[in-house]
Amino acid sequence: MNIKIPKGVSDAARKGRQLRAEYRRGGTSVGMNTARLLTTREEIPLAKVLHIAKYFPRHAGDNLQQKNPPSNGYIAWLLWGGDAGRRWSEKWKRWHEKNG
Numbered sequence: 001m002n003i004k005i006p007k008g009v010s011d012a013a014r015k016g017r018q019l020r021a022e023y024r025r026g027g028t029s030v031g032m033n034t035a036r037l038l039t040t041r042e043e044i045p046l047a048k049v050l051h052i053a054k055y056f057p058r059h060a061g062d063n064l065q066q067k068n069p070p071s072n073g074y075i076a077w078l079l080w081g082g083d084a085g086r087r088w089s090e091k092w093k094r095w096h097e098k099n100g
Contacts, residue, residue, distance in 0.1 A: 002043035003092060008084035013038035016078025019070050026075025035079040050096060053089035055080045 013035040020026050027035070034052065037044060059080075062073025081088065 001046045003046055003049050004043050005038055005041045006084065006088055007041065009081040009088050010039050010041045012078045012082030012084050013080070016075055016080075016082070019075045019078065023070065023075065026070065026072040027079040028076070031076050031079035034081075038081050038085070046092060046096065049089050049092045052080060052085060053093040056086040056089070 016027065017032070017035050017039065020032070034055075037048070059073065059077060062077065063071040064074050064077055067074055
C-alpha cells in the first residue's frame with residue numbers, strides 16, 4: 001500500500017532542507033534522505049510512513065521552540081516533515097494498528 005505525501009509535510013521538509021543548507025547543521029543523513037523523499041510529494045510505501053512515525057516520539061523534546069536561529073533539533077524535526085509529518089504519520093500508524 002502506498003500513501004500520498006501531503007503538501008504540508010513536503011513544505012516542512014523543504015524548509016528543513018533550506019535551513020540545513022543555510023546553517024550547515026541539524027539532522028542526519030537519514031533525515032536528509034527522508035526530506036528528499038518527502039519533498040517529492042509522490043506516493044511512498046506505508047512501511048516508510050510507519051518508519052517516519054517512529055521519529056517523532058523520540059525527538060519531541062529536542063529544543064523545537066528555538067527557531068531564530070533554529071536549533072539542530074528544530075531543523076531535524078522539519079526534515080522529517082515537521083508537525084504536519086507527525087500528524088500524518090501517526091494517523092497512518094493508528095490506521096495500521098487497527099487494520100493491520
